[in-house]
Amino acid sequence: MKRFRKWMRSKRGYPNIPEVHSEEDKNSSLTSDLEQNELIFQRLFHNSSDIVFRKVRLAGKNHWLVMYLASLVDEKIIDEHILKPLISNRTKQNDRVSEKTEALDDQFISLGTTSITSKVTNIVRQLLNGHAAVLTVGDGDAMMVKVTGTPQRSLEEPSSEPVIRGPRDGFIENISTNMGLIRKRIKTSRLKMESITLGELTQTQVVITYIVGIVSESVVEEVRKRVSRIHIDGILDSGYIEEFIEDSPFSPFPLVHSTERPDVVAAELLEGKIAILVDTSPFVLIVPMTFWAGMQASEDYYVRWPIATFVRWIRFLFIIIAIFAPPLYVAITTFHQEMIPTNLVLSIASSREAVPFPAVVEALLMEIIFEALREAGIRLPKQIGQAISIVGALVIGQAAVQAGIISAPVVIIVSITGIAAFTIPRYSFANGIRLLRFPILFLAGTLGLYGIVLGFLSILLHVTSLRSFGVPYFTPVAPLTISNLKDVILRVPVWAKTRRPQATGSNNPFREPAGQKPSPSQGKRSSE
Amino acid sequence: MKTFLYIGLLFTVFTTSGCWDRTEINDLAFIAGTAFDITDDGQYILSHQIAIPSQAAPGGGGSGQPEKFFVMSAVGKTINEAFYRLQKRSSRRLFTAHRSVIFIGESLAKRGIQDILDVYTHESKQRLKTYIMVVKGGEARSLLKVKYPFEQVPSEAIKEMEGLRSELAVTLRDFFLASSSEGISPFLGVIMPVGLSEGIKENKIFMLAGTAIFKDFKLVGFLNENETNGFLWVTDRMKSGRINAKLREGDGTVGMILDNANRKITPEISGDKIKFKIQLEGEGTIWENNTPLDIGLPKNLRLVEKAMEKSVEKQVLDTLSKVQKRYKVDSVGFGQEIYRNKPKQWKVLKKQWDHKFQEVDVSITVKLNVIGSGMAGAPLQLKEKEIIK
Numbered sequence: 029m030k031r032f033r034k035w036m037r038s039k040r041g042y043p044n045i046p047e048v049h050s051e052e053d054k055n056s057s058l059t060s061d062l063e064q065n066e067l068i069f070q071r072l073f074h075n076s077s078d079i080v081f082r083k084v085r086l087a088g089k090n091h092w093l094v095m096y097l098a099s100l101v102d103e104k105i106i107d108e109h110i111l112k113p114l115i116s117n118r119t120k121q122n123d124r125v126s127e128k129t130e131a132l133d134d135q136f137i138s139l140g141t142t143s144i145t146s147k148v149t150n151i152v153r154q155l156l157n158g159h160a161a162v163l164t165v166g167d168g169d170a171m172m173v174k175v176t177g178t179p180q181r182s183l184e185e186p187s188s189e190p191v192i193r194g195p196r197d198g199f200i201e202n203i204s205t206n207m208g209l210i211r212k213r214i215k216t217s218r219l220k221m222e223s224i225t226l227g228e229l230t231q232t233q234v235v236i237t238y239i240v241g242i243v244s245e246s247v248v249e250e251v252r253k254r255v256s257r258i259h260i261d262g263i264l265d266s267g268y269i270e271e272f273i274e275d276s277p278f279s280p281f282p283l284v285h286s287t288e289r290p291d292v293v294a295a296e297l298l299e300g301k302i303a304i305l306v307d308t309s310p311f312v313l314i315v316p317m318t319f320w321a322g323m324q325a326s327e328d329y330y331v332r333w334p335i336a337t338f339v340r341w342i343r344f345l346f347i348i349i350a351i352f353a354p355p356l357y358v359a360i361t362t363f364h365q366e367m368i369p370t371n372l373v374l375s376i377a378s379s380r381e382a383v384p385f386p387a388v389v390e391a392l393l394m395e396i397i398f399e400a401l402r403e404a405g406i407r408l409p410k411q412i413g414q415a416i417s418i419v420g421a422l423v424i425g426q427a428a429v430q431a432g433i434i435s436a437p438v439v440i441i442v443s444i445t446g447i448a449a450f451t452i453p454r455y456s457f458a459n460g461i462r463l464l465r466f467p468i469l470f471l472a473g474t475l476g477l478y479g480i481v482l483g484f485l486s487i488l489l490h491v492t493s494l495r496s497f498g499v500p501y502f503t504p505v506a507p508l509t510i511s512n513l514k515d516v517i518l519r520v521p522v523w524a525k526t527r528r529p530q531a532t533g534s535n536n537p538f539r540e541p542a543g544q545k546p547s548p549s550q551g552k553r554s555s556e
Numbered sequence: 557m558k559t560f561l562y563i564g565l566l567f568t569v570f571t572t573s574g575c576w577d578r579t580e581i582n583d584l585a586f587i588a589g590t591a592f593d594i595t596d597d598g599q600y601i602l603s604h605q606i607a608i609p610s611q612a613a614p615g616g617g618g619s620g621q622p623e624k625f626f627v628m629s630a631v632g633k634t635i636n637e638a639f640y641r642l643q644k645r646s647s648r649r650l651f652t653a654h655r656s657v658i659f660i661g662e663s664l665a666k667r668g669i670q671d672i673l674d675v676y677t678h679e680s681k682q683r684l685k686t687y688i689m690v691v692k693g694g695e696a697r698s699l700l701k702v703k704y705p706f707e708q709v710p711s712e713a714i715k716e717m718e719g720l721r722s723e724l725a726v727t728l729r730d731f732f733l734a735s736s737s738e739g740i741s742p743f744l745g746v747i748m749p750v751g752l753s754e755g756i757k758e759n760k761i762f763m764l765a766g767t768a769i770f771k772d773f774k775l776v777g778f779l780n781e782n783e784t785n786g787f788l789w790v791t792d793r794m795k796s797g798r799i800n801a802k803l804r805e806g807d808g809t810v811g812m813i814l815d816n817a818n819r820k821i822t823p824e825i826s827g828d829k830i831k832f833k834i835q836l837e838g839e840g841t842i843w844e845n846n847t848p849l850d851i852g853l854p855k856n857l858r859l860v861e862k863a864m865e866k867s868v869e870k871q872v873l874d875t876l877s878k879v880q881k882r883y884k885v886d887s888v889g890f891g892q893e894i895y896r897n898k899p900k901q902w903k904v905l906k907k908q909w910d911h912k913f914q915e916v917d918v919s920i921t922v923k924l925n926v927i928g929s930g931m932a933g934a935p936l937q938l939k940e941k942e943i944i945k
Contacts, residue, residue, distance in 0.1 A: 361581045366653030366681055373586065373654060374708055377609035380582045387580060476578070 057146045062165040084114045096160035102177025109138045129169040141174035186288030188455050191327040198288045203307035209290035230262035235305040242300040242536045251302050266306040266313050275495050280460040283496040285317035292326045300533035316497035320516045322457030328519050336519040343451050350448035350461050354391045355472035355480050357441045362387050363476030382432035388473025394442040499531045585648040589711030591696035592672050593661040602638035603629040603697035607709045625709045627700045635675045653681045656715035658688045659696035665775035684729040687718045689745040690768040702760050723764035739891020744768045771885045786875035792819040801867035808847030810860050814840040821893045831917045841928040848944045850934040865922040886913045
């Protein structure tokens with residue numbers, strides 16, 4: 029156990045992680061010699077085919093050096109706004125050309141984001157972030173100009189959370205676009221976006237966003253603390269961050285909510301939650317998360333409330349089915365046959381007549397095959413995906429039953445369970461639920477209903493003991509906040525949901541004044 | 557190290573309390589019905605009707621008409637012994653929880669059934685909801701072999717028939733309740749094999765046929781169909797029923813169907829004399845009218861009601877006199893009424909109730925309420941002139 033703990037626990041200090049700029053002294057600065065400066069960078073970017081050094085002459089001598097990484101910038105912008113002014117200026121024989129780099133953006137460079145630095149480390153970092161560096165002869169400063177132009181995907185409907193009614197834009201792999209998608213929805217200066225760079229080699233930009241005045245300042249501080257604590261060579265997706273900042277890393281339930289939908293992020297920000305955006309990841313993290321957030325789809329809030337409430341109840345029903353249907357089948361048919369109505373017991377018995385396996389093995393087998401099919405369906409190229417489903421349906425649905433290897437009721441139960449797991453709107457949450465089925469199935473096969481009750485109670489105990497950034501996971505059911513159940517058990521009309529959830533929005537509890545229920549008389553009054 | 561201990565302790569839950577009672581559903585033999593008979597030398601014959609699940613499935617295919625059940629019998633000095641012998645003949649564990657009926661042979665019922673009943677009170681898988689009935693005129697096990705066209709197994713059919721409540725339906729629970737209560741003797745339902753239609757001997761099925769009256773766990777006699785009807789009413793088990801009456805005026809018969817029936821018994825004790833007032837109330841609609849009366853008219857309806865009430869009164873009186881005078885058993889529960897309403901007097905009466913019961917005076921008042929006459933007043937086939945208005 030000790031060894032296991034030691035193995036799981038990451039050590040402090042990370043001597044083996046190479047740092048980005050270790051080749052060069054951290055404090056080294058540019059010299060005033062342009063050729064010398066060029067040499068520094070040529071050495072640093074040795075064997076990098078995409079670095080471009082462009083020298084611009086003035087009066088027959090190299091006067092400016094423009095450096096950039098062609099793969100990261102929009103070269104059109106460089107041509108238009110850096111090179112063209114510099115070159116045309118030379119031909120105009122303007123003798124009031126400043127010798128200082130600082131003055132470059134006053135005279136030539138017509139771009140917004142510029143900065144002056146002399147540190148090699150900074151220049152390298154910015155070059156790698158899609159900036160261009162402009163060096164002037166005889167000056168130890170470089171002007172960094174933002175000309176980012178990495179290829180990006182267009183905004184598409186998020187494939188993991190599709191809706192029928194509701195906005196269809198989803199996050200993409202570019203963080204500034206993603207930030208824009210949120211800004212577009214919440215137009216207030218109180219929406220803050222704190223940036224932090226993580227990953228020694230990837231230098232990934234991570235943005236913590238929240239609305240001041242609604243969010244609890246201590247939770248923001250906690251998020252900052254947890255995020256800045258991360259030391260890793262590279263961050264390739266927000267999933268990396270999620271695993272670093274979770275409260276209970278061994279729980280099957282996700283404690284950080286991840287979404288591809290900007291409208292979900294906006295809604296959660298308005299409830300006083302905090303979103304974490306990660307560059308190169310279309311998935312935005314939201315903390316704190318509750319159990320019930322896993323059961324809510326964004327579309328719940330866009331369709332009319334009776335339908336949304338009904339759909340929620342269906343989900344509650346099917347989450348139970350997703351966990352307990354196969355275990356219940358196994359437990360009842362192997363331990364409690366007296367509980368089944370006589371006619372049903374006879375037909376189950378007849379379908380099991382030729383089956384060689386015990387019911388537990390049968391159910392486990394089918395569940396595993398189903399999971400494999402599902403996994404194969406996700407990973408396969410789309411063209412072959414269809415073949416898999418046909419083979420799966422034929423082999424498992426029909427041939428196995430006809431051959432008497434698997435009984436028909438098990439196939440029915442497993443398919444219902446499979447469908448049930450897909451009714452859960454949050455993908456990571458559904459995964460947790462799917463996983464829980466197996467231990468409970470095992471318990472049911474060994475202990476019967478007693479085992480199922482045991483399993484149910486331990487899940488309940490676990491869920492109620494979880495916390496996400498100080499918020500109890502099962503709230504508002506446990507601890508109970510009756511007024512917040514309006515958005516859990518029901519989905520009350522928007523005009524009746526006057527308060528923010530108490531767990532996250534108690535700083536600023538009201539989101540709208542009461543009494544906005546529409547009625548004919550109200551309409552009359554307003555027209556008067 | 558402690559963690560290992562905890563894990564180990566948790567694991568014992570799986571190993572010790574685990575699979576010991578795990579039985580796959582296809583390792584069970586589902587008993588659908590049981591029959592008890594007695595041999596001439598006083599041994600019990602236990603028979604089980606066991607469902608064959610593989611054939612019961614629809615669309616299973618196979619040649620000919622596959623058997624849906626089979627019957628096994630074994631003899632033993634006790635029921636337990638007989639059951640054990642049956643288990644030895646079965647490749648699957650006999651499973652009693654799905655049993656729907658228990659038959660008792662007439663000869664066994666006459667000898668006394670107390671010895672076969674105790675079996676049912678011990679094991680949890682024995683259902684007290686099981687219907688129990690006496691087989692009139694024959695051996696109980698022969699009834700188990702009767703095939704029934706509906707339902708997967710014939711015993712299921714009996715369960716469904718009992719569920720319709722058109723006849724007396726007594727479960728084990730009812731029987732135990734009655735036999736352990738003060739002032740009432742238990743009774744059971746009766747079943748007998750009959751032909752599919754009257755007069756045909758082959759193609760036998762079964763039908764519910766009245767009531768079996770018990771005294772000290774011994775069968776003393778039967779009530780026929782008509783008497784059972786009265787018996788149902790007077791014991792407040794009437795859910796729905798049919799009443800027929802002959803009408804003097806107009807010369808014909810009328811029939812009604814009861815939707816609602818109530819009973820009230822009031823004991824009156826004055827000195828040595830015990831009197832019971834039975835009030836019967838019923839509500840229903842006219843179902844048959846073979847008289848020329850136009851029962852759409854209130855005046856005629858009253859006549860019909862009167863005749864019906866008479867008929868009911870006679871039916872109940874017949875039943876009571878048979879129970880009271882011939883079988884001398886308080887199956888109705890008159891004693892129970894005294895026990896409940898006048899417990900002090902009951903203490904005195906208790907000892908001599910068997911005698912006293914036979915001298916009890918019973919008066920019956922029937923109040924029927926016809927709430928409708930159906931779609932027609934007078935019979936439609938009659939000419940206008942023939943109808944009595």
